[in-house]
Amino acid sequence: MISVEEASQIITAHQIDWGTETIPLPLANRRILAEAITADRDFPPFHRVTMDGIAVSIDTPITEGLFRIEGTQYAGESPKTITSRGSALEVMTGAVLPSNTNTVIRYEDLTFSEYGDKRFAALNTNVNPQQNVHHQGSDRRAGEVLLQAGIRLGSSEIGILASVGKSQVLVQKKPRVAIISTGDELVDIQVTPLPHQIRKSSGYQLAAALQEMGFASELFHLPDHPESLEKKLTELIQNFEILILTGGVSAGKKDFVPATLEKLGIQKQFHKVAQRPGKPVWFGVRAGQNAVFALPGNPVSTFACFLKYVRPYLLQGTLAPMKAVLSEKIIFKPELTYFLTVAASFNEEGRLMATPLKGSGSGDFANLLACTGFLELPADRSEFTAGEVFSYLSFR
């Protein structure tokens, strides 16, 4: 039996290159970028007016002044000029700074007056040169790398891609994901179960978690029967790159999943990890083609294994690690990593405090309702003190 750390390393070492594809920008959110993105021009591309007001030319701070208004520079117009140093142009936020000016004075700092057909603005306060101008190239220079290949795109990266004109983006292909439940006690959700049956639920839960990560998935159910398991898995391996199975991986007499997967050429990388819940977890690959996660069937075990192993695999390490503070003492004697169900929230000190939830074992998924994630208590000791900090797997 390997440790949780070894299991994570094995999974990371078996990333498969799914290839790349070019897709329209509006579909690229949450995808992994497969090209470096450079600035096609300076950011900002021109000396940009940041306040509505007037543009003037001054060399030193001034406390008074009267400027003749020669016209208006709107956003979207090519740059105008003033005819003399005492003149000004009205300027609108987002406009180019007129070419022979260097400073913008806000409307709030001016009093306007008219003499015949001439308009003047008098300064109410002090002004420094260069004020209210966002200088060309001050954020980024043309040619600078803005985004590296391998990052996961979020809303602000989508904004950057738009601004440099990437209407089409090269991203990594997404593997197709099948979620496959097993277990003869499971019935469809529309069905009223017999007393000894329960409805399928983990598949829906995993599909929702995958959706939040930007992955579509399809749900399947297979009976605890070796021939039909083999037949159906043969098909699924052809049609999906990622298989997430639930159930059928323990020591039970109908736990045919590991043997069937190996028979179909999915090479076992590990089976059983020193953890609770989720000890029977199985992982295998078919080189360059499939990654298969066979997770224990109890919904809490399934979910802990999903968050610990499947999520980082699919997100290729782009998930920011989280830590949380254990809020009360926990004793856990087995030499296993303990994925403790907790409700975590920020306290007044900005610490993420994780309160253990009383659970009655790995099948207790109603307790996941109050739960925001799992705190990962290491295997090498049995006492965990209030105030200690541990890795935290969040799902909210």
Place this chain on the structure above:
Amino acid sequence: MISVEEASQIITAHQIDWGTETIPLPLANRRILAEAITADRDFPPFHRVTMDGIAVSIDTPITEGLFRIEGTQYAGESPKTITSRGSALEVMTGAVLPSNTNTVIRYEDLTFSEYGDKRFAALNTNVNPQQNVHHQGSDRRAGEVLLQAGIRLGSSEIGILASVGKSQVLVQKKPRVAIISTGDELVDIQVTPLPHQIRKSSGYQLAAALQEMGFASELFHLPDHPESLEKKLTELIQNFEILILTGGVSAGKKDFVPATLEKLGIQKQFHKVAQRPGKPVWFGVRAGQNAVFALPGNPVSTFACFLKYVRPYLLQGTLAPMKAVLSEKIIFKPELTYFLTVAASFNEEGRLMATPLKGSGSGDFANLLACTGFLELPADRSEFTAGEVFSYLSFR
């Protein structure tokens, strides 16, 4: 000019009831539940075996024993019985506990042997009564409320809904969302801009942020021209419940947005909030029909206002508040709430540490790349010390 707190209160007070609809469970993730969900049966619905092994009947802890195996109780089968107290049934995880047994002994704790056609299991260790059984109703009783109306569904709630057979779920209707950019300096992303033009980017960024919240949206662009603004907004108000406009809300000469919205019957609730960036933000409603957010056009201002005002409005207060620790001293003199761009990550103490990013003003959206969110520094003072904790608006 109102405070950020007042603006938030006004927005909260103008929630609109969009009605409810019944949708299939797989579409319900991230939706707001509009019915209370009760357990249709006990959780678990039967005394459930939690380990593969044998089921026996014992009244006190035992340290040795030999049990005759009478058969197997698989998951999904109706309960069997043992014929005498010294007998046992093999049981598989997820099975019903055989009716006259009370304890499960794991395979790991047993040694099996055969005598003729009879099989026996000898105990290797000590066993307590009730071990490895998840008792009927121990998590939840039939009739108990599992989920309250008004919560936002996530993956674990989807799992619960499946388990109680809710293949169709009553949720709040989602408003249709239009994102409308204005500004004559903006060109399409496919276009090579002239020196004084820039590409539209905020709309794509907001659409991506909305997608992460589970909202679809459509993008529009309107020119800085009062008649065409009015004509197009008239249509958009009919076809979309939520309008998010960017640009055209400042004191500029072409800032026609607020006046046009009011002309169309969108009642202004506020215009201008004591904050930086984002001061010109405008909010209005048409009773029971539209909520309109007119945000400043600089991409960083737009995004701060979106996170502070639009996101909580659409999520109806279901977002867990976050706090982070300012990592270095900040001086900010204006009497404005300061939305400071920061990069936040967890330190070894489980504190979310927010490092201010040097920015060159509200137009500097390339700096959003390193940024993970905004720290909200209150308006009533000008010095903020390293180690202080503030509200944090996260977008990663």
